[in-house]
Amino acid sequence: MSWYDTFARSFLDFQAMAEVLPNMVRVGLKNTLILAVASTFFGTLIGIVLAVMGISENRPLKLLARVYTDIFRGLPAIVTILIIGQGFARLGRDLFGPSPYPLGILALSLIAGAYIGEIFRAGIQSVERGQIDATRTLGMTYGQGMRLVVIPQGIRRVLPALVNQFIGNVKDSSLVYFLGLLASERELFRVGQDQAVLTGNLSPLLLAGVFYLVITVPLTHLVNYIDARMRVGKRISGVQSGLKEVAELAEAGVPGAAKSPARFKGGSIEVKNIDMAYGAVQVLHDVSLKVEPGTVTCLIGPSGSGKSTLLRCLNRLVECRAGDILLDGESIYSQTPDQLRRRVGMVFQQFNLFPDRSALANITLALRKVRGMSRQEAERAASARLHEVGLLERKDHRPANLSGGQQQRVAIARALALEPEIMLFDEVTSALDPELVKGVLNLMADLGRGGMTMVVVTHEMNFARKVANQVVFMDEGRIVEAGRPADLFDNPQSPRLRRFLSEVL
Ligand SMILES: Nc1ncnc2c1ncn2[C@@H]1O[C@H](COP(=O)(O)OP(=O)(O)OP(=O)(O)O)[C@@H](O)[C@H]1O
Numbered sequence: 001m002s003w004y005d006t007f008a009r010s011f012l013d014f015q016a017m018a019e020v021l022p023n024m025v026r027v028g029l030k031n032t033l034i035l036a037v038a039s040t041f042f043g044t045l046i047g048i049v050l051a052v053m054g055i056s057e058n059r060p061l062k063l064l065a066r067v068y069t070d071i072f073r074g075l076p077a078i079v080t081i082l083i084i085g086q087g088f089a090r091l092g093r094d095l096f097g098p099s100p101y102p103l104g105i106l107a108l109s110l111i112a113g114a115y116i117g118e119i120f121r122a123g124i125q126s127v128e129r130g131q132i133d134a135t136r137t138l139g140m141t142y143g144q145g146m147r148l149v150v151i152p153q154g155i156r157r158v159l160p161a162l163v164n165q166f167i168g169n170v171k172d173s174s175l176v177y178f179l180g181l182l183a184s185e186r187e188l189f190r191v192g193q194d195q196a197v198l199t200g201n202l203s204p205l206l207l208a209g210v211f212y213l214v215i216t217v218p219l220t221h222l223v224n225y226i227d228a229r230m231r232v233g234k235r236i237s238g239v240q241s242g243l244k245e246v247a248e249l250a251e252a253g254v255p256g257a258a259k260s261p262a263r264f265k266g267g268s269i270e271v272k273n274i275d276m277a278y279g280a281v282q283v284l285h286d287v288s289l290k291v292e293p294g295t296v297t298c299l300i301g302p303s304g305s306g307k308s309t310l311l312r313c314l315n316r317l318v319e320c321r322a323g324d325i326l327l328d329g330e331s332i333y334s335q336t337p338d339q340l341r342r343r344v345g346m347v348f349q350q351f352n353l354f355p356d357r358s359a360l361a362n363i364t365l366a367l368r369k370v371r372g373m374s375r376q377e378a379e380r381a382a383s384a385r386l387h388e389v390g391l392l393e394r395k396d397h398r399p400a401n402l403s404g405g406q407q408q409r410v411a412i413a414r415a416l417a418l419e420p421e422i423m424l425f426d427e428v429t430s431a432l433d434p435e436l437v438k439g440v441l442n443l444m445a446d447l448g449r450g451g452m453t454m455v456v457v458t459h460e461m462n463f464a465r466k467v468a469n470q471v472v473f474m475d476e477g478r479i480v481e482a483g484r485p486a487d488l489f490d491n492p493q494s495p496r497l498r499r500f501l502s503e504v505l
Contacts, residue, residue, distance in 0.1 A: 013203035020195040020204040027184065028191035029211055035173035035187060038105045040166045043112025050117025055124060065117065072114035077172050081107040085179040101185045104176035112169055119161045123154035134352035137315060138366035139342040139418060148369060149354055156227075156356060163223040167216045188212060266294040266453030267328045267343065267421030269314065274323030276309055283309045284320070285477045291422075291455060291470070296448040298464035298485075299457045301474035302500060307457040310474070311424050314455065315344040327422070342370065345415030349427040351407045353399040359386060359410045360395040363417045371418065385413035389443055405436030409443060416447075423447065425456040441467075461504060465489050473497045 053065035072080060084107035085092075085100050096102040127150045135145030155162075174189035181190060192208030269291040276284040283306050291297045299307040312318045314325060316337040325332045332340050353362050363382035367373045373381065386392045389409040391402075399407050408428055415423060425444065429437040441460060445467045448454055458464055464471050465485045472482040475496050481488055489505075492498045 010202045011206050013199065013201050016195065016199040016201055016203045017207045019199075020191065020207060023195070024188060024191050024204075024207060024211060027186055028188035028208065031185055032170060032173050032187040032189075032211075033215075035101075035105060035108060035176060036166060036170040039108035039112050039169045039173070040116075042105070042109035043116050043165070043169070044162075046109060046113025047116025047118075047120050050113060051120035051124060054117065054121045069114045069117055072111050073118070075111075077108075077111055078175050078178065080111055081175050082178060083107075084110070085176075099182055099185060100179035101176070101181060104173075104179055104181075108169060108172055108176070111172070112165060115165055115168070116162065119158045119165065120154065123158035123161075124150060125154075126157055127153045128350075128352075130348060130350050130352035131354065133317060133348065134354070136317060136337070137341050137344075137346040138414070139338050139370040140366060141338055144369055148365065153354075153356055159227050160223050163219055167219060170212065170215055263450045264294070264447070264452040265421060266451050268293045268326075268453065269422060269455070270326040270329075271310075271314075272324045272326070274310075274313060274320040274325065276306075276313055276318060276320045278318075283477050284313070287323075287477075287479055289472060289479060289482065291453060293453055294451040295469035296454045296456065296467050297470045297472060298468040299455065299472050299474060300459070300461070300464060300500075301480075305474040306477040307474055308426050309477075311346075311426055311455060311457055314422070314424055315341050315346055317346075338370075342418055343420055344422045344424060345418060345420035346424040346426065347408070347411050347415050347428050349430050351399070351404070351411045351431075353407055353411055353414070355399050358396045358398055359391060359402065359413075362399075362410055363414045366414070367417055381417055382413075385417045386410070388416075389413045390439075403436060404432045405439045408432065408436075408440050412440075412443060412447075422453045422455070425454065425458070427457050427459065429458070429460060459504070461489070461501075473500065475500070 050065045050068060053061040054069075056062060081104065085103045088103055089100065092100060092103040124146075131149055131153065132142075132145050135149050136142070140148070173187050176187065177190040177193075181187070186194065188208045188211050189205075192205040195204035196202050269289070271287055271289040274284055274287050275282065287306075287310060289297075289310075299310065301307055309318060313320050314332075316332060327340070327343065353359075354365065357365065360379065360382050363385055364373075364375070364378040367378035367381055368375065371378075383392060383395060386395050389412060391406060391409055391413070394402060394406065397406075399410070402410065411428075428444075429440050432440065437460070441463050444454070444456065445463070448467050456464075456468070468485050470482060471485045471488045473480050473488060473492075473494075473496075480494050481492065481497050488497065489501065492501055
């Protein structure tokens with residue numbers, strides 16, 4: 001007999017396959033899916049708890065999650081299944097009757113939980129810090145930020161890994177057979193193996209193998225497709241040049257130099273002798289500053305001089321070590337950070353838009369969750385803000401489908417939607433292509449003319465000169481000079497400011 005005949009007799013006995021097929025679908029496939037789905041479901045619940053424990057600040061919880069993960073990831077699956085299935089057989093019988101099947105699910109879930117916990121933890125930790133900063137500046141609590149923004153993004157990022165885990169559970173479900181399943185509980189492998197013993201050839205096992213592939217291969221491809229779709233959203237055509245973006249703003253009524261009527265009720269700020277340190281490194285030394293209502297203050301200075309840190313003290317993204325800050329004459333420490341941040345909006349260099357939400361949804365999220373508006377109210381308000389920044393037509397675009405300048409204008413609209421009294425801008429044009437900078441600066445100048453109190457960290461000296469009421473020069477964590485732009489730029493008093501201006505102008 002040729003090798004092929006031997007092979008065909010062992011593996012290609014179609015009659016043996018046909019005989020086992022009904023049982024394989026009705027019993028094997030069904031039970032494999034129940035085992036895999038149930039253990040992925042319970043494993044996901046365990047994984048979420050482990051991930052939350054793993055990223056918490058509580059050391060005992062962290063340690064517990066670590067120990068759990070090390071044990072269940074380190075042991076071979078079959079060892080865990082046998083220890084749980086046989087070690088707790090008595091208890092299992094009392095609880096679930098003669099079937100070892102529930103204990104099999106429990107063992108698979110405990111193993112899956114260890115892997116899924118690590119997957120979630122990595123996913124959540126991979127979400128940029130700026131995302132949580134953005135939720136905080138929009139007045140969301142830490143819990144809201146995690147639940148509404150960070151965790152969904154983290155889960156989306158790890159979706160392929162989660163599906164891999166499900167595929168792993170489909171395969172590991174075959175190990176439950178070691179617990180001696182009842183006939184009605186046999187999974188694919190066991191049905192194939194029993195039939196192989198009966199017929200004396202391996203064709204039923206091959207058929208079981210085909211079933212495993214039929215479940216796992218399409219799933220992998222499906223998840224890759226969904227993942228790609230979710231990452232960027234639906235592609236929307238309509239890329240435009242940066243020069244056209246300035247026109248977009250003019251159409252929306254942001255005319256650059258024209259006078260706009262006061263439409264904001266800006267608040268006042270008084271910074272009184274604040275010190276701030278990151279650990280042992282003192283970053284701000286005895287900083288005092290007054291910002292009158294409805295004025296624009298530009299903070300300038302070399303890199304690392306503490307400008308961003310000062311800005312972050314104003315909305316308590318970082319906390320001062322000494323001194324006080326008054327908002328409209330009242331200490332910002334007499335209110336919660338969330339209450340304060342509803343009054344003090346902030347826009348960042350990296351935009352920090354939520355990538356998985358449209359421009360409109362980026363704005364409505366805080367309106368609904370922080371301000372408690374209905375969906376309709378929030379959409380109406382968000383549309384009005386988008387119109388003001390010339391982007392109403394692009395309300396359904398995800399950030400990935402917008403230019404940097406457009407993204408920054410959405411970020412400004414998002415902050416304005418909460419109707420703050422103060423707006424903080426942290427180098428908001430530094431990440432933009434040169435031709436997109438003008439559109440964003442025009443918009444900011446318009447806000448200033450509209451009576452918004454603004455504190456702007458910027459390297460755009462022209463903007464500071466033309467738009468600011470007050471320019472503040474910082475160096476090494478101290479305010480070195482502050483005054484009207486003409487005084488600072490044309491008549492700098494300190495050698496440090498003179499040197500700085502000679503380098504940047
Ligand atoms: N999270 C942090 N942990 C530790 N040190 C930090 C942190 N953020 C900033 N620093 C340090 O604090 C100092 C001031 O930084 P800050 O970002 O406020 O300066 P900056 O003037 O805004 O600089 P740039 O223009 O480069 O943004 C720098 O020495 C910086 O390295």
